[in-house]
Amino acid sequence: MKAYHIGAQDGIDALVAATRPEPVAGPGEALVAPRLVGLISRDVQLLRGTYGPRQSETRIPMSEGVGEVVAIGESVTEIAVGDRVVCGHFANWLDGAFRADVFAHDIGITHDGWLAERIVLPAAALIRVPDALADADVAGLASAALTAWNALIEICDVKPGDTVLCLGTGSVSLAALKIAKARGARVAITSSRDAKLETARALGADITINYRTSPDWAAEMIAKTDGKGADIVIETGGVDTLGHSIAAAAANARIIVIGVSPGEGPAIHNYLSLILKNVTIRGIANGSRAMFVDLLDTMVANGMTTVVDRTFAFDDAPAAIRYFAAAGHLGKVMIAF
Numbered sequence: 646m647k648a649y650h651i652g653a654q655d656g657i658d659a660l661v662a663a664t665r666p667e668p669v670a671g672p673g674e675a676l677v678a679p680r681l682v683g684l685i686s687r688d689v690q691l692l693r694g695t696y697g698p699r700q701s702e703t704r705i706p707m708s709e710g711v712g713e714v715v716a717i718g719e720s721v722t723e724i725a726v727g728d729r730v731v732c733g734h735f736a737n738w739l740d741g742a743f744r745a746d747v748f749a750h751d752i753g754i755t756h757d758g759w760l761a762e763r764i765v766l767p768a769a770a771l772i773r774v775p776d777a778l779a780d781a782d783v784a785g786l787a788s789a790a791l792t793a794w795n796a797l798i799e800i801c802d803v804k805p806g807d808t809v810l811c812l813g814t815g816s817v818s819l820a821a822l823k824i825a826k827a828r829g830a831r832v833a834i835t836s837s838r839d840a841k842l843e844t845a846r847a848l849g850a851d852i853t854i855n856y857r858t859s860p861d862w863a864a865e866m867i868a869k870t871d872g873k874g875a876d877i878v879i880e881t882g883g884v885d886t887l888g889h890s891i892a893a894a895a896a897n898a899r900i901i902v903i904g905v906s907p908g909e910g911p912a913i914h915n916y917l918s919l920i921l922k923n924v925t926i927r928g929i930a931n932g933s934r935a936m937f938v939d940l941l942d943t944m945v946a947n948g949m950t951t952v953v954d955r956t957f958a959f960d961d962a963p964a965a966i967r968y969f970a971a972a973g974h975l976g977k978v979m980i981a982f
Contacts, residue, residue: 648761654694670718683709683785708734710759789816795932805829810875863892952976
């Protein structure tokens with residue numbers, strides 16, 4: 646079968662086309678034929694060698710995708726051949742609170758990911774995709790949207806009247822925008838490009854801020870909320886934006902730190918403001934299978950779709966990586982089989 650390996654992990658061109666024997670589903674496993682794969686920022690970080698420990702050069706990357714079950718192993722009853730399925734990238738986190746050991750089975754990192762013609766996944770982690778949702782709506786959910794769901798629903802219990810601030814127009818922020826709006830919240834979003842902000846407004850954003858033309862975007866956020874600030878901040882910027890997020894936050898705000906973004910720091914420019922506002926800062930990592938099921942149900946109930954910027958052919962996966970790494974996209978970049 647055709648596949649891609651992460652190779653030397655020395656840059657975005659490290660991706661290597663390869664031919665491998667087709668895997669076989671063992672007990673409790675399913676063999677899945679990917680149909681569509683979504684890219685996320687850690688795919689690029691992995692190729693650059695900046696995401697955690699170095700992995701095997703023959704690791705198959707990509708943590709998000711949708712596919713069809715083509716074979717099942719012994720004792721598998723959760724799914725059947727022909728089912729269209731998705732899977733959170735922490736395959737062992739089925740339900741309950743986060744546990745540190747979920748990192749032991751991280752699809753696309755510690756275990757082979759979706760960028761191959763056939764992949765083996767734990768059957769218990771798979772979720773049948775509702776018929777109402779297209780491949781393009783679900784292929785890019787397992788990391789970005791599931792994380793946004795965990796942040797807004799499980800951690801913050803977002804509700805009508807809340808103001809949510811999303812940093813940037815990446816996949817997590819766009820997913821958070823839709824989830825928050827479905828819950829009746831007011832949403833603010835930032836970008837360095839007016840065209841992206843215009844699209845965000847079309848998707849439902851109530852407040853948009855260009856942080857390039859307004860470097861003190863935290864002050865603008867305070868001004869545009871009549872001096873209050875954001876009740877919830879989806880903090881995807883990393884070390885260099887955390888201090889600004891605190892400045893943009895309301896009293897008793899919750900700041901959810903998502904992703905592993907490099908930065909120069911210091912993270913908190915005004916330490917006293919953290920105390921004066923009684924801000925809570927919490928880091929999260931993805932979400933459970935149970936959360937994923939709830940996310941899919943909400944998408945069906947609310948007619949939610951996924952914004953797709955561009956789709957590349959499987960044989961053009963290296964071009965897809967380069968396009969994604971250039972960061973000019975708005976919405977998901979995908980690879981089709």
